[in-house]
Amino acid sequence: MPFDLLTTVEYGGCSAKLSPAQLAEVLKDLPEIRHERLLVDISTHDDAGVWKLTDDIALIQTTDFFPPVCSDPYEFGQIAAANALSDVYAMGGTPINALNIVMFPQSRIPLEVLREILRGGMDKVAESGAVIVGGHTIDDFPPKYGLAVTGTAHPSHITTNAAARPGEDLILTKAIGTGAIVAGHRIGETKPAAYRAAIESMKQLNKSGATVMNHYNVCSATDITGFSLLGHAMKMADASNVTIEIDAAAVPLLDDAYRLVELGCIPGASFRNQAFVGDQCTFSDSVDYNLKMLLFDPQTSGGLLFSVAHEKARDALAELRDSGHSCASIIGRVVSRADKALIVNQA
Amino acid sequence: MKTVDARGQACPKPLILTKQALKEMSPGDSVSVLIDNPVSFQNVERFLTDNGMSPQTTEQKGVFTVIVRKQAEPLAHPDAASYCSTCSTAQKPPIVVFAQDKMGRGSDELGKILMKAFVNTIRETSPLPSHLVFYNSGILLTVEGSPLIDSFNELERKGISLLVCGTCAEYFKKKEAVRVGTLSNMYSILETMTAAGHIIQP
Numbered sequence: 001m002p003f004d005l006l007t008t009v010e011y012g013g014c015s016a017k018l019s020p021a022q023l024a025e026v027l028k029d030l031p032e033i034r035h036e037r038l039l040v041d042i043s044t045h046d047d048a049g050v051w052k053l054t055d056d057i058a059l060i061q062t063t064d065f066f067p068p069v070c071s072d073p074y075e076f077g078q079i080a081a082a083n084a085l086s087d088v089y090a091m092g093g094t095p096i097n098a099l100n101i102v103m104f105p106q107s108r109i110p111l112e113v114l115r116e117i118l119r120g121g122m123d124k125v126a127e128s129g130a131v132i133v134g135g136h137t138i139d140d141f142p143p144k145y146g147l148a149v150t151g152t153a154h155p156s157h158i159t160t161n162a163a164a165r166p167g168e169d170l171i172l173t174k175a176i177g178t179g180a181i182v183a184g185h186r187i188g189e190t191k192p193a194a195y196r197a198a199i200e201s202m203k204q205l206n207k208s209g210a211t212v213m214n215h216y217n218v219c220s221a222t223d224i225t226g227f228s229l230l231g232h233a234m235k236m237a238d239a240s241n242v243t244i245e246i247d248a249a250a251v252p253l254l255d256d257a258y259r260l261v262e263l264g265c266i267p268g269a270s271f272r273n274q275a276f277v278g279d280q281c282t283f284s285d286s287v288d289y290n291l292k293m294l295l296f297d298p299q300t301s302g303g304l305l306f307s308v309a310h311e312k313a314r315d316a317l318a319e320l321r322d323s324g325h326s327c328a329s330i331i332g333r334v335v336s337r338a339d340k341a342l343i344v345n346q347a
Numbered sequence: 348m349k350t351v352d353a354r355g356q357a358c359p360k361p362l363i364l365t366k367q368a369l370k371e372m373s374p375g376d377s378v379s380v381l382i383d384n385p386v387s388f389q390n391v392e393r394f395l396t397d398n399g400m401s402p403q404t405t406e407q408k409g410v411f412t413v414i415v416r417k418q419a420e421p422l423a424h425p426d427a428a429s430y431c432s433t434c435s436t437a438q439k440p441p442i443v444v445f446a447q448d449k450m451g452r453g454s455d456e457l458g459k460i461l462m463k464a465f466v467n468t469i470r471e472t473s474p475l476p477s478h479l480v481f482y483n484s485g486i487l488l489t490v491e492g493s494p495l496i497d498s499f500n501e502l503e504r505k506g507i508s509l510l511v512c513g514t515c516a517e518y519f520k521k522k523e524a525v526r527v528g529t530l531s532n533m534y535s536i537l538e539t540m541t542a543a544g545h546i547i548q549p
Contacts, residue, residue: 002501072505074470183359185506192508193477193542196440199506200474264366264394268358271390289398 003113005068005076006186008105008142021276040091040160048087048151050158058155062087064225065101065146069182069300070199073113077120079202080145083225083301085128088151089210090223090304092159095128095151100135103144117145128205159213159306161232162239163220168334169313170244173209173320174201174303175327176229177257177294179267184260194256201254201327202301208323209304216308216316224302228273230295230342232305234280237341246332248291248346257297261290269298281342288346295344303327307334349376354383354410361387362394365413372417380413388413439544440477443469445485450549462488465549466495469502476547478539481528482512490516490524499527510536 039058040050048062064084068076081098088095100121104114114137125132125147132147181198184190190198206223213221220240222232229251237244273296283292303325308316313330320328351368353361361382368378382388388404388411395402395415402415449458450465466488469476479502481489488495489511503509509528516522516530540546 002497002504004504070506072501075505186357187360187363192506193440195506196475196477200440203473264359264363266359266362266390266394268386268390271393274393 003073003109004071005073005113005143006071008109009067039155039158048091050091050153050160052155056154058093058153058158060088060091060093060151060153060158061149062151063101063146063148065103065144066300067142067144069178069202073116074120075199075203077117077122077145078124079120079199079301080117081121081124081147082203082205084147084149085125085130086206086223086225086301086304088149089206090159090221091151091153092157092210092214092218092221093151093153094210095125095130095149097131097133098125098147098149100132100137101144101146101148102135102137103140104137105141105143106139108141109143114143117143121145121147124203124205128207157214159218159221160239161220161222161236164236164240164242164244164307164334165219166242166334166336167310168220168307169310169330170233170246170305170307170332170334171313171316171320171328172224172229172251172303172305172331173206173325173328174204174224175252175254175257176224176299176302177254177260177297178202178300178302179228179270179297180257180260180265180294181254182300183267184256184263184265187265189260189263189265191256194254198254204301204324206304209320209325209328212316212319212323213304213306213308215319216312218306218308218316221304221306223304224299226269226298226300227276228270228296228298229302229305230277230281230344231273234277234341236305236307237337240334241337242334243336243338243341243343244332245335245343245345246295248287248295248344250329250331250347251291251295252327252329252331253294257294258290261293261297266293267298270296273298277342280340281344282340284343284345286346287344291346292344348414349378351378351380353387354381356382356384356387358384358387358390362391365391365394369415369417374417374419377414377416380415382411382413383409385411439542440474441545441547442478442480442539442543443476443547443549444540445479445481445488446483446548448484448487462549463494466498470498470505475502475505476507478508478510478543479528480510480512480531480536480539482515482536484519486511486515486519486521486525489527490521491526492524493526496526503527510539512536 037052051059450461510531511528513530
């Protein structure tokens with residue numbers, strides 16, 4: 001009987017990340033790192049570290065790994081790899097190589113399962129054009145997989161999360177709701193077609209999204225993962241010293257996600273994200289509660305969120321939709337920094 | 348007062364059970380929810396306060412009791428269908444329909460070999476289908492003795508649903524011998540075919 005990876009995470013799967021508040025607490029007392037070659041560092045809580053190697057080459061480095069989010073090991077490998085590669089694309093870069101990071105309980109799970117996880121990771125890295133150059137494995141339970149990725153970009157074409165400008169439009173390239181859908185699948189609630197669509201969305205690289213971003217000279221971007229759309233948008237607003245306005249009704253949702261949240265299938269991490277954003281977000285009265293909790297839904301391998309000049313937004317959107325991002329949408333705009341980092345309306 | 352025992356339930360089950368209880372209650376009635384997971388308890392408490400209710404909470408020996416009264420006005424019942432997918436161009440996954448147990452016509456022996464190869468190749472395709480539907484002699488692929496049981500189990504583990512026509516299984520006197528998927532009926536099968544992105548038929 002083939003091994004079901006989801007049986008290793010039956011505790012309820014509240015996302016594996018430390019809460020953003022806890023992380024901030026830990027980091028605040030550590031010395032700040034400054035270096036003339038460090039173009040982007042931890043202070044803006046950006047997606048990756050960026051190191052200027054030469055006048056033409058900046059190295060982008062990032063890492064990501066987590067326990068299983070699906071039953072099938074090959075798909076888990078693909079999703080974990082896509083998720084790790086995503087941070088390079090979020091910086092506007094191109095991945096060049098990666099290291100495997102593996103935790104695997106060899107006495108509890110057959111080794112063939114590990115082979116399938118690695119094969120999934122390898123295939124996804126190959127799809128990005130990069131190469132796996134090594135890795136490290138230790139014995140641990142539950143199993144976890146991911147990558148440490150290196151990418152490159154031109155030093156003056158890095159898309160940080162700190163360059164959003166008032167007047168720009170905000171584009172999101174993938175639909176949200178993977179948290180609710182995966183939680184729902186664990187308890188047998190999620191519709192099979194919706195689950196499959198969510199898995200395919202998680203496997204999708206943000207490669208073509210980054211290509212479109214570079215085509216339209218986008219300066220500011222981030223990718224949406226465990227801290228939710230609002231969590232990552234808040235980081236972008238704070239780093240850029242702007243306010244981000246979002247129209248909740250314009251945010252693309254994965255099919256069945258709303259129905260699941262309405263049932264009460266809200267992942268624990270959604271509440272953690274809500275606590276993290278705290279009073280930094282104003283919600284208008286018209287915002288539906290379930291939709292609000294979806295905006296706090298932790299994403300696995302989510303899309304890119306970037307700001308683009310208003311007059312170019314429609315063209316950028318059309319190009320995204322032509323290149324495999326059928327759910328890409330303009331979800332809001334950047335305005336001058338007001339009292340709060342985020343404003344959410346519902347038209 | 349109704350009691351909902353959510354002890355031992357993993358997140359987000361306690362919230363789902365609480366919401367379900369509230370839905371079934373009359374306005375003015377109260378419910379008592381037992382939760383032994385501190386994170387789930389916090390989430391349920393947050394959910395209730397966010398929705399305008401005032402839960403009373405106590406804790407004893409690791410078990411939290413949440414007592415809440417349903418408001419006079421019912422919780423807003425938004426039109427869920429309008430949120431179903433704001434992404435109208437989202438790609439719907441395909442389904443595979445097995446109308447017989449062989450692939451193609453001309454040689455039955457070749458048909459069996461091709462069918463085996465077909466099923467074993469499904470896992471390599473992208474996007475994966477959401478459902479596999481079996482009727483008429485197609486159901487024979489799902490019964491005891493079929494060389495494809497393990498392959499179908501693997502696909503089920505990926506979240507793919509297998510629907511096996513119950514009438515057909517009975518006709519072939521194989522109802523007790525079906526080893527994968529669930530027995531289904533014409534309505535579910537037709538509903539699945541109608542909702543599919545596209546239909547693949549080997």
